[in-house]
Amino acid sequence: MKENFARLPLSLAVSLLLPALAHAQDAILDRVIVTAPTAPGFASAATVDGEALPALRAATSDTASLLRAIPGVSVYGAGGVSSQPVVRGLGDDRLRVKVDGMDLISACGNHMNPPLSYIDPSNVADVQVFAGISPVSLGGDSLGGAVVVDSPDPGFAAAGEAPLRKGELGAFYRSNGDARGVNAAATVAGENLSVRYRGSVTEANNYRAGDDFKPAGAAAAGRGWLAGDEVGGSGYESTNQSLAVALRHANHLLELKAGVQDIPYQGWPNQRMDMTGNDSEQLNLRYKGAFDWGALDARAYQERTRHKMQFGEDKLYWYGPTPAADGVPCAPAGGMSGCAAGMPMDTRGENEGLSLKADLALSAHDLLRIGSEFQNYRLDDWWDPSGKGMWPETFRNINNGERDRYAVFGEWEAAWNPHWTTLFGLRHETVKMNAGRVQWYNPAAAAFQADAEAFNAAERSRTDHNVDIVALACFTPDASRSIEFGYAQKTRSPNLYERYAWSTNGMAMRMVNMAGDGNGYVGSLELEPETAHTLSASFDWHDAAGKGWSIRLAPHFTYVDGYIDAERIAEAGAEEFVYLRFANQSARLHGVDLSGHALLARQEGIGSFTARGSLSYVRGKNRTTGDNLYNIMPLNAKLALEHRFGGWTNTVEGEFVSAKNKVSAERNELATAGYGLLHLRSSYVWKQVRVDVGVENVFDRYYAHPLGGAYTGSGKTMSATGVPWGVAVPGMGRSIYAGVNIGF
Template sequence: MHKNFRRLPLAVAISLALPALALAQETTLGRIVVTGSATAASPTEVAPGTVQALRPATSDTASLLRDVPGVSTYGAGGMSSLPVIRGLADDRIRIKVDGMDLIATCPNHMNPALSYLDPANVGLLEVYPGVSPVSVGGDSIAGTIVAESKAPVFAKAGQGVVKTGELGAFYRSNGDAVGGSFAATLANEAFSVSYVGSIAESDNYEAARNFKTSRETGRIGHALPLDEVGSSAYKSRNHDLGFAFKGGDHLLEAKIGLQDLPYQLYPNQRMDMLENEQLRLNLRYTGAFDWGALEMRAYREKVDHFMDFGADKRFIYTKIGEPPRSECTQAQQAAGICASGMPMYSESRNTGLVLKADLGLSETDLLRLGAELQRYTLDDWWPPSGLGMSPETFWNVRDGERNRAGIFAEWEKQVSAQWTTLAGIRYERVKTNAGEVQGYDPTTDAKHMNSMQKSEADAFNRLDRKRTDDNVDLSLLARYTHDENLDVEFGLARKLRSPNLYERYTWSSWSMAALMNNFVGDGNGYVGKVGLKPEKAHTVSATFDWHAADRNWEFKATPYLTYVSDYIDAIPSPLSYRSYTPGSFNVLQFENQSARLYGIELSGRMPLASTEFGELGLRGQINYTRGKNRDSGDDLYNIMPLNVKLALTHKQGGWDNGVEFEGVKAKSKVSDVRSELQTPGYALTHLRTSYSWKSLRVDFGIENLFDKFYYLPLGGAYLGQGTTMRLPANGGAPYGIAVPGAGRSVYAGINYKF
């Protein structure tokens, strides 16, 4: 269990803990509401109580969305899963963290946007699925996730200076995960300064039973138990410092954030993240005027990212057929006998400007206008380490640029007492470019394992790599209130997303290089294509919402249908010197094709009984999504099977208890071109309980109560240990093992407000 990674004692975690919640006596400055009309676009908000309940159970903010209908997560690192909305994931979703459009700076997308917001600092999580308004959408086809840290706290009038804070800690038995959080705020009526920080650390987690046949990691003297999921450990530290000034209906806010992540290992990737540093500055102004509301934002983000082999993957590589080494000298590296690791670096700069205005045209009409600018630069390079990786640096993406400029207009109208409409148009120009590249040896193709690095680099460098996409989004939503028990929402949308830099500008079909470019965790290698077109999605959906007048009970049904032209899928790489082998790991190339997705979401909640022993309630949901490639007839990759969730809840006084059931059908419809693995169905049970006093909350729970073994349907291929940088035919990680889910885990958490 990663004894070389030193565990952080729980007592230290508590003493170092870091975020802040205001006490009842303070006030927060939230959103400015211009009209009292009910919007036609109703996002699903993760309830604050749900966030509180799940904080001790997870260090992954994306997993807080687990109970939102239609949302699931791609398995990845313990803190960096990728959210999926109705079968569309990752960059197909627009994720805004405190108003910033953050981009994963990694060829494996190990640092997605939500990984920079710790669960302890979540103030708001909203999901706009499918037909999202243009005011929150743009450069995405699946929908939008809005994540915000906690709002600044100010003293009430005449209260003087207030000092508040929160101290928290957690422990989880599976993986011996520990962590803590601390927050402090000093504020008067006009000024607020706050600090929020968190730490989290975990060893590898264990499955409910043995799932593999080898203990070997490729490192002499280091082996893993057969039930241990290799490369699932992590350690992180997050710090946020905030300043806010308030005067009347005007707020000026500045936030400085730092993430220092020493390591996060990946069970479904061939490499691990061994360092990630993000520094961000975020400035925001909001104000209310007689004519409406204004928001302005400017942000700057700097990311330095490093990958290599973690403790469970082979670090010293020798020529095929030679025994593994425990060390590798510089002379041996230069002679091409062995390689000490495979260092890979990524560096990015992200700058954005946002301007939004809400104009109250009348009591029933609201006009939203906005403009956005974003400049993103990326370098991705791999220094030589021997064994054919010499003498120069391999440039995966060099001088990459992805710049966006957009404007939008959105009109919300209260047509009548029963009808509310929302219509919007958004135009974006996305410009991408990249510089010339080279392989480890830019002088010859004869060297380096027939990798064709010189000829492929030369062909890439001869291309016109500048691309300009003019994207127009349209959305139309309407809400009809039939009576106090039934609302119906309708939505139509046309959404576009331009390819990311890795999809357009990765160039080498050499298996070692291609295997590094994979953000879906399927074990394959990927090659980009400069000529990729933007994805264009046309979506129609409707939500039927039956409920009590006081929302004491409710039931929702949402069917949806999406057609995507120029969908970016994968085909066998025509450039690779390795032939495509069905049912194995391969080198694939991104290609525009066509796709169709449809499904339905059912969700509801109701009270069961009110007794002297407390209030009993029931909530649940059923989700079904089907995705098909219309060109090839293949199934789309990583579509969550039919799944159901039920929870029996109990509340009395300070007690809040629940028993949760989760059932998932077998995944049999898989992507053949990616050799996607099928997974059997499973059913899990979870227990949660908490007790709250005025200033203290204690949580306790058991995940996977009956220690059931299961594979993650969206977890990808298991690559958590061994010689991961070789294909199975050359003694590499075997094909055919899916990443299993965690066995039973007992957790406890404590939060104290002061």
């Protein structure tokens, strides 16, 4: 931890200033009063409000997991800070995920650095999830919902008052995996100028399951020892820092944010490689202002990512034909031609974006949103030779990959009367993609170079013209009922790996895997965009005040033409890892989300008791092959009893998941058993101090999460048969946590 704290120089300076700021402890960090374009206020937008977020932060370092309380949202298993949300069966690039308004892109063949991994939970102020139909103003190039995550707004001193000085220090500890971390924030602001710093450090060792799921022993030859319940390749370390400067004048705001991330390592229990470095730099410039005719929002951002993969501490590093007595499986006499020192894999991503949006007040009841967006993305993915026949050249997986997006949209929201509101949107997006020439390590190796030569001879430039259409209506007959229903056509072009990963060599294919299933994948130049047609509705009943009770039922149906699934390129058995090619097929998803709450009792002296619950079901089917879609969450539910009294909040929550038997046969997806978990949480807030404690998985129950993927976290992971097929990544066993946050 000492080395980690050295990565927070500004936070140390802030801590030295805190005593001098104590006199300002009662100051309030005002939110900006500038009116700015906002997302439509339809019921399909679910939020994790600022009151609930602090309690969730203490239990996780993974921002995506903050969304799990929202009906219809689940999480793909991945690294400790890099999980990905799934909304009604659609995840990864099929969702539009915005972080502080930026469309970030995962620069990795395994998608180890998804957008939400670039913001620490301690820096999250607002979360919105459009689980149903997302408006075209929230972005295109996606099929499912939209996830919008924002850090805190800048604060300013009140007019005529002394400068605002505000600070925050926080720390947490979680027993499972010995996870620990700190965060710091400071704001200094006048009436028109605000400067804010935020920083966080978190790290953890491998976590433990509720029971043994593999034999205890050496993780791999020459590696350390793993207990039977220890999940190899699940430790991590992450540092995030940001500095923001904002200027305010009347109804205008200009803000510049600079952010850096350093992840020196992050293990991956469902990938054959680990992250051994992820350095990112971000600049985000935003203007928003209010005028007589409406509001304007403009943004320009830039992201630079340098990503590295290699074998972590639990995966075999030396590869060669003759195992040596010292555990290094490579005969020294064999020379470098017969010995591989790991397998370095490097990625460089450059992402630049511009957006301009305007809200035009056509009348007192009509609002027109118009806008344009541009995104320029470049990707290089190369693997330096490490021996064993790889010499003398560098493997080019994606060489000068290009993916540019140009979009325009218009959206009309109208309140016809107190009962009816409608929204109609149209978006056109041009996606241009290309990639340069590639090569195998040794161009003289004809068997491996043949794929490269065929790829280089092919026409690689692609241009897609995609159209999104949204029609939504909301009917509110009275203060206790509302109905929302609509239709959307959404289109997504393939990502660079789906189109341009070119090698059918088994080793190379296993390094292109965005699914966490242990299989190998190759791209296809013939891929066309996916087009989804979605029908969605929500029925909401509640008391007139909206606080006593509520019930919400939301059925949904989606048909996807050109769904990018996978087909095998070689015969394989039913119990082994397989090799697949991305292919356009068709798919259907349907399901329902049910949620609600009820105030059970409120009495002076004992506080209030509220019951909360949610249930979600989604079914995914490949209509071309008749197979089940991969990574679909089975029927699941949460039930919680919440007690509030003064500054205390206490929660008992049960989490229930049914068995997953409808699995993808094409991918040899693993079935999982049903399970139930109990969680206990408590928090206390007193003035500027907040304390959170809790126990996750109270009874230390062993379970395999249905979206956790196949376990490849230890052993000889590069080999097709080096890790056993059929072991699912287990969920975390009992974890006791505590967190404290102090504001100044």
